[in-house]
Every structure is written in C-alpha cells, then in structure tokens.
Amino acid sequence: MSVSAFTERIRSLAQHHDTAASEDAYAALRRHGFSAFERLSIPTPRHEEWKYTNVTSIFDGTLVIGATDAAQRPATSGAEITRALGADVIVLHVQNGRLQQDEHSVIEGVDLYDLRAGATTDDLQFLASIAKVDDHPFVALNTAVHDSTVVIHLHRNVHLERPIHVVCSADTTTSTQLHAPRVLVVAESGSSALIVESHHTVGEHAAVCVPVTEVVVQAGAHLQHVKIVADEGQGKHVGYTAATVARDATYASHVACLAGAFTRNDLVVQLIEPSASAILNGVSVLHGSEMADNHTVVDHRAPHCRSEELYKGVYDDRSVGVFNGKIFVQPHAQKTEAYQSSHALLLSDRARMNAKPQLEIWADDVKCSHGATTGQLNEEAVFYMQARGIDRAAAKALMTYAFAAEVVERFPHEGLRSLLEQHIAQKLEVSR
Amino acid sequence: MTPILEITNLHASIDGNEILKGINLTIQPGEVHAVMGPNGSGKSTLASVLAGREEYTVTEGTVVFHGHDLLDMSPEDRAREGLFLAFQYPVEIPGVSTANFLKSAVNAQRAHRGLSPLEPAEFLALMKERMALVEMNPAFLQRSLNEGFSGGEKKRNEIFQMAMLEPTLAILDETDSGLDIDALRIVANGVNAQRTPHNGMIVITHYQRLLNYIVPDVVHVLWNGRIVRTGGKDLALTLEERGYDWIKTESSVEA
Numbered sequence: 001m002s003v004s005a006f007t008e009r010i011r012s013l014a015q016h017h018d019t020a021a022s023e024d025a026y027a028a029l030r031r032h033g034f035s036a037f038e039r040l041s042i043p044t045p046r047h048e049e050w051k052y053t054n055v056t057s058i059f060d061g062t063l064v065i066g067a068t069d070a071a072q073r074p075a076t077s078g079a080e081i082t083r084a085l086g087a088d089v090i091v092l093h094v095q096n097g098r099l100q101q102d103e104h105s106v107i108e109g110v111d112l113y114d115l116r117a118g119a120t121t122d123d124l125q126f127l128a129s130i131a132k133v134d135d136h137p138f139v140a141l142n143t144a145v146h147d148s149t150v151v152i153h154l155h156r157n158v159h160l161e162r163p164i165h166v167v168c169s170a171d172t173t174t175s176t177q178l179h180a181p182r183v184l185v186v187a188e189s190g191s192s193a194l195i196v197e198s199h200h201t202v203g204e205h206a207a208v209c210v211p212v213t214e215v216v217v218q219a220g221a222h223l224q225h226v227k228i229v230a231d232e233g234q235g236k237h238v239g240y241t242a243a244t245v246a247r248d249a250t251y252a253s254h255v256a257c258l259a260g261a262f263t264r265n266d267l268v269v270q271l272i273e274p275s276a277s278a279i280l281n282g283v284s285v286l287h288g289s290e291m292a293d294n295h296t297v298v299d300h301r302a303p304h305c306r307s308e309e310l311y312k313g314v315y316d317d318r319s320v321g322v323f324n325g326k327i328f329v330q331p332h333a334q335k336t337e338a339y340q341s342s343h344a345l346l347l348s349d350r351a352r353m354n355a356k357p358q359l360e361i362w363a364d365d366v367k368c369s370h371g372a373t374t375g376q377l378n379e380e381a382v383f384y385m386q387a388r389g390i391d392r393a394a395a396k397a398l399m400t401y402a403f404a405a406e407v408v409e410r411f412p413h414e415g416l417r418s419l420l421e422q423h424i425a426q427k428l429e430v431s432r
Numbered sequence: 433m434t435p436i437l438e439i440t441n442l443h444a445s446i447d448g449n450e451i452l453k454g455i456n457l458t459i460q461p462g463e464v465h466a467v468m469g470p471n472g473s474g475k476s477t478l479a480s481v482l483a484g485r486e487e488y489t490v491t492e493g494t495v496v497f498h499g500h501d502l503l504d505m506s507p508e509d510r511a512r513e514g515l516f517l518a519f520q521y522p523v524e525i526p527g528v529s530t531a532n533f534l535k536s537a538v539n540a541q542r543a544h545r546g547l548s549p550l551e552p553a554e555f556l557a558l559m560k561e562r563m564a565l566v567e568m569n570p571a572f573l574q575r576s577l578n579e580g581f582s583g584g585e586k587k588r589n590e591i592f593q594m595a596m597l598e599p600t601l602a603i604l605d606e607t608d609s610g611l612d613i614d615a616l617r618i619v620a621n622g623v624n625a626q627r628t629p630h631n632g633m634i635v636i637t638h639y640q641r642l643l644n645y646i647v648p649d650v651v652h653v654l655w656n657g658r659i660v661r662t663g664g665k666d667l668a669l670t671l672e673e674r675g676y677d678w679i680k681t682e683s684s685v686e687a
Contacts, residue, residue, distance in 0.1 A: 384523040387483050388537035388593065389511035389544070398536060402527025402576075 005061025033143025075200030172203030201235030453657035516599030620645030
C-alpha cells in the first residue's frame with residue numbers, strides 16, 4: 001500500500017525531527033503537526049469529506065519530502081500571471097516550499113519575510129491559529145513537513161496599491177516532490193490589498209503540493225485573495241485556505257481551477273464579528289481527465305454578517321467536478337445574509353459533477369438561500385445561433401465561455417481578468 | 433428569372449408522424465408570400481424544415497434555394513447563403529450580448545462570402561442604424577441576448593437581426609404573436625423597410641391583422657400538411673370574415 005509507505009516515511013521524519021528537537025516554538029509546532037498527522041492519516045473515500053476525491057492514490061511512499069536546495073527552474077505559467085498583474089507587482093517566489101528571499105523587506109507599509117525556526121516575531125501568535133492542526137489531515141501534514149512560513153503583514157490603514165503575487169512552484173526534474181508552501185497573511189485594521197497565489201510545476205516527475213494559507217482580516221480591512229491552479233504539468237494539489245474576518249471587514253476569495261490532473265481546495269471562512277462579509281467566487285474549466293474538488297465552509301459566528309458565494313464549472317471529456325458548500329449560521333448570528341449558488345455545465349456524457357450544498361442554520365432571523373444546478377447546453381439556443389450563421393462548435397464555445405465568464409467578471413484586477421478570460425477561451429477552443 | 437425558392441412535393445415528418453404532405457411553393461424575387469392556416473396545419477413545421485431543424489425528417493421532395501439544394505445544407509450554411517428565420521419564440525442566451533452575438537453572426541456570413549470582418553467602429557455604426565428601423569434602444573446591444581426582454585422587444589430584436597444579415601429569403605414565423613398594436617406597427621414597418629425587388633419573404637401568420645401592415649403578393653392556406661388554396665391578398669380578408677372551417681370542409685370534399 002502506497003499510503004502506508006508514505007505514512008511510514010512521515011513517521012521516520014518525525015523521529016529524526018524529535019532527536020534534533022529544540023525548545024523553539026516553531027519546532028514545537030512542527031512536532032504538533034507530526035503527531036496530528038499520525039492520528040489523522042491520509043483520509044480514504046470512506047471519510048465523508050473525501051467521498052468523491054480519492055487522495056490515497058497520490059500519496060506515494062517514493063515522494064521526496066520537503067524543500068531542496070537544488071537549482072530551480074521557474075514555471076512560465078507563473079511568469080505569465082506576474083506580467084498580467086502589471087509592472088508594479090510584488091513577486092514572492094516559493095519554490096519547492098521555500099521562499100526565495102532571505103532578507104526581511106518592508107514595502108509601503110507591508111512586511112514581507114520568511115518566518116522560520118528561531119524567529120521571534122509577533123506573527124508567531126497567528127500561526128496555526130486559523131488553520132487548526134488537529135482538525136484536518138492536510139493542515140497537519142503541511143505543519144509537519146513545511147519549511148517555513150511566508151508572512152505578508154499589512155500594517156494599520158495601509159492601502160497597498162501594488163498587487164502581491166505569491167508564485168508557488170515545484171521543479172521535479174531530478175526527483176518527485178512533496179512540497180508544502182505555507183503562507184500567513186495579516187491585514188491589520190483598515191488595510192487593503194490584493195494577493196494572488198498561483199501554483200505551478202515544471203519537470204517530468206510527480207509533484208504533490210499541500211499548501212496552507214492562513215488569512216487574518218482585522219476590523220475594517222479589505223482583502224482580495226485570488227488562487228489560481230492552472231497546472232499543465234505533473235502537479236497535484238491538495239490545498240487548504242482559512243480566513244477569519246473581523247468587524248466591518250471583507251474577505252473576498254476568488255478561486256480559478258483552469259488545469260490540473262488533481263485539485264482539491266478547502267476554503268474555510270469564519271465571520272467572527274458583526275458586519276463582517278465574505279465573497280467566494282470559484283470557476284473551474286476542465287477537460288481530459290482533470291479533476292477539481294472545491295469544499296467551502298462559511299461560518300457565520302456573529303450577527304449582521306453577509307456572505308455571497310458563486311461557483312461555476314465547465315466539464316468536458318471525462319473530467320470531474322465536486323462542489324461541497326457548507327454554510328453555518330450560529331445561534332446568535334441574527335440578521336445574517338448568506339447566499340450560495342453553484343452551477344455546472346457538462347459538455348460530455350462522460351463528464352461528472354457532484355454538488356452538495358449544506359446549510360445549517362441555528363438562528364431564526366436570517367436570509368439564506370442556495371441553488372445548485374447541473375446541466376447541458378440548451379440545444380434550442382445552439383440552433384438559434386446556427387440559424388444566424390454561427391457554426392455549431394462556435395455557438396457552443398460562445399455559450400460555454402459566457403457561462404464561465406460570469407464568474408471571472410467578478411475577479412479583481414483587469415489584467416488578471418483578461419488573462420483568465422484568454423485562458424478559458426483558448427481551452428474551450430482546444431477542447432472542441 | 434431564377435426563383436429564390438422552389439419547393440416541390442415536400443413531405444416531412446417528426447417522430448414518424450407525417451406533418452407536411454406534399455408542399456409546392458415557388459417564390460420569385462421581390463415577392464411576399466403569406467402562409468396562413470389553422471393551428472396544427474403545418475405552418476411552423478414548414479418554417480422549421482426550411483431553417484434546418486434536425487428533429488424533422490424530409491421523406492420526399494426537393495427544396496432549391498438560389499439554384500442549390502437547400503436540404504443538403506447545415507442550418508448555419510443556409511443562414512450564410514441568405515436564409516433567415518424570425519423565430520416564433522426567440523431564445524434567451526445568458527451571458528452573450530446582443531452585440532457580440534451579431535458580430536459573430538455577421539462575420540461568419542462575411543467569411544462565407546470571402547469578405548473580411550467589419551471594423552468595430554463600422555460595425556457599431558451599422559448596428560445603430562439598423563436598430564433605428566425597429567425603434568430599439570442601443571442600450572440593448574450590451575444586454576444578454578433576449579434575456580429579460582419583453583415579448584415585443586424580442587420580436588423587434590428578430591427584425592433588427594434580419595436587417596443586419598440582409599437575407600434574400602426571410603421567413604417570419606408568427607412574428608405578430610404576442611404583439612400589441614403599437615409593437616405590431618413598429619415590427620411591420622421594420623419588415624417593410626427591408627422589402628426590395630431582389631429578396632423574398634414568407635410571412636407565416638394565423639391572423640389577417642399583420643397582413644394589413646405587411647401586404648402580401650400571394651396568400652396560401654395550409655391545411656393538413658398541404659396548400660389547399662392560393663390567392664391574392666383578398667383571400668386573407670375572406671379568411672378573416674369566414675374563418676377556416678369552409679376551407680376544411682371544401683378540402684375534405686376534394687380529398
């Protein structure tokens with residue numbers, strides 16, 4: 001069994017780690033990760049949260065674990081996103097799990113640095129405070145094996161005009177790779193920024209990425225967070241993002257899965273103080289045997305909060321989509337507004353979609369709605385376009401593109417939107 | 433003079449039921465033919481078969497369009513060759529703007545004829561000019577095609593699209609249905625503005641009302657899958673007065 005071989009590898013790493021242990025807080029956190037992972041292990045499809053997405057097949061005992069110091073090749077797909085974000089973009093390269101920057105830099109009121117063993121900054125308090133190590137197998141795994149944490153800390157009332165691009169890539173030219181990028185974003189009160197996180201691989205060997213991103217949005221701050229998985233290479237992705245949103249603050253998540261053999265995104269947003277709001281947008285455009293699974297949780301823990309979620313997916317050939325959207329409204333979260341919709345378009349008889357909205361509402365004065373649809377292109381509309389001289393394939397591509405573009409239009413940054421639109425248009429042409 | 437359209441002994445069925453049972457109809461350049469008849473007589477089937485709907489099977493007969501075999505062409509090629517169907521129920525297409533849709537349609541037709549795509553400014557000016565024919569607000573160009581349009585707006589949009597594509601044969605399938613008298617007048621004016629000595633039209637309608645505005649050269653009555661009577665525009669008035677029953681009776685006697 002490959003999973004047991006993998007778990008055995010992690011166990012031996014833990015023992016090695018124990019003997020080299022120090023009293024450092026970071027070392028303690030990592031030990032916590034090891035013990036939690038030993039207990040939780042790689043989930044099987046018998047586990048409700050992993051029912052449609054069998055991760056056991058991708059964790060192989062032969063995966064090389066952790067950061068390496070070998071020379072790395074950059075991913076061209078990452079550079080393309082960087083260019084789309086404009087000349088003033090701030091780029092942070094995380095290669096095979098390690099930030100390619102040693103010095104602690106401060107740009108326009110934003111601290112950017114690598115938080116690692118031995119460090120003693122105030123940001124340590126946030127680490128693993130939002131993504132709970134004991135609750136999730138891949139938060140535990142990331143915590144156990146990650147190298148260090150990329151910290152993006154926006155100071156009070158800083159409105160960062162320059163977008164930040166966190167490029168997570170792995171080079172598997174010489175060997176397989178399990179890499180565990182870890183990002184912590186702290187947006188102090190009244191601050192705002194756009195952070196774009198993208199994931200890439202180059203090289204012929206298998207790569208598995210288990211990233212964890214924690215986001216702290218303090219009172220009145222506005223954070224736009226884009227995550228792009230567009231891996232044309234060997235990479236597989238099992239990612240976890242968690243955010244807490246305080247009073248009058250907004251966290252907007254935009255997730256695009258435009259390529260990738262295996263993508264799982266867990267997104268957990270907690271609205272912890274009154275009048276916090278969350279926006280969750282997601283778009284997947286897949287073909288071949290690609291797979292994307294989006295599990296989202298919006299937890300309304302305070303009154304007068306608002307969340308709005310829209311996920312759409314286009315699936316051709318034998319591709320598979322999963323959407324599981326949970327909304328919790330806690331008993332005292334009165335006057336909550338929570339809206340969720342998920343729509344899937346199947347372009348082939350062999351494509352599959354599993355959608356599961358899940359609302360748990362414990363307060364009585366709330367406005368909540370959800371809607372999930374899975375369907376095919378309207379044949380009457382295709383004929384209508386043909387009757388105007390548009391050929392059948394072009395008619396279908398135009399309608400499919402329009403379906404996906406509705407979500408992309410909600411993404412921030414014009415340059416980024418046009419890049420994503422271009423990718424989607426190209427992909428729909430290619431898959432036809 | 434070569435006819436625009438020549439239908440000979442056309443038989444068509446859907447799910448094994450024969451709906452058209454031997455239609456003969458020839459349209460010369462410059463002619464407007466009205467096709468009338470009671471519900472279920474085959475009027476919309478005729479429109480669908482000419483436009484190329486796949487659900488219908490042609491079991492017998494020929495249709496020659498500008499000297500070419502129409503039945504051999506895909507729906508998109510029929511459109512590019514100059515056939516236009518104004519739908520009885522125009523379809524809503526979310527996310528595709530009217531402007532984008534028309535750009536695709538017009539440029540597909542131009543490419544088919546070996547012409548280069550229109551420049552954006554040129555295209556916009558043309559759209560605005562043609563919208564004015566049916567008194568449509570240019571704001572509709574940016575809205576999703578037909579989405580949330582009223583019945584009248586949808587029908588005006590059909591005639592606007594016709595004006596953009598400049599067909600040599602337009603088939604108007606119950607374009608008057610669901611229109612109030614003002615909208616009917618606007619739509620009819622838009623159609624009349626497009627009558628030339630070179631193109632032809634088939635106006636399918638249940639009522640004579642539309643024909644007060646779009647005056648036909650020839651009126652056909654379709655009953656039970658056949659054209660049972662052909663006359664001038666006065667035939668429409670007779671039908672309005674006497675209904676369809678006398679035709680049904682006479683044609684059953686003939687049959």
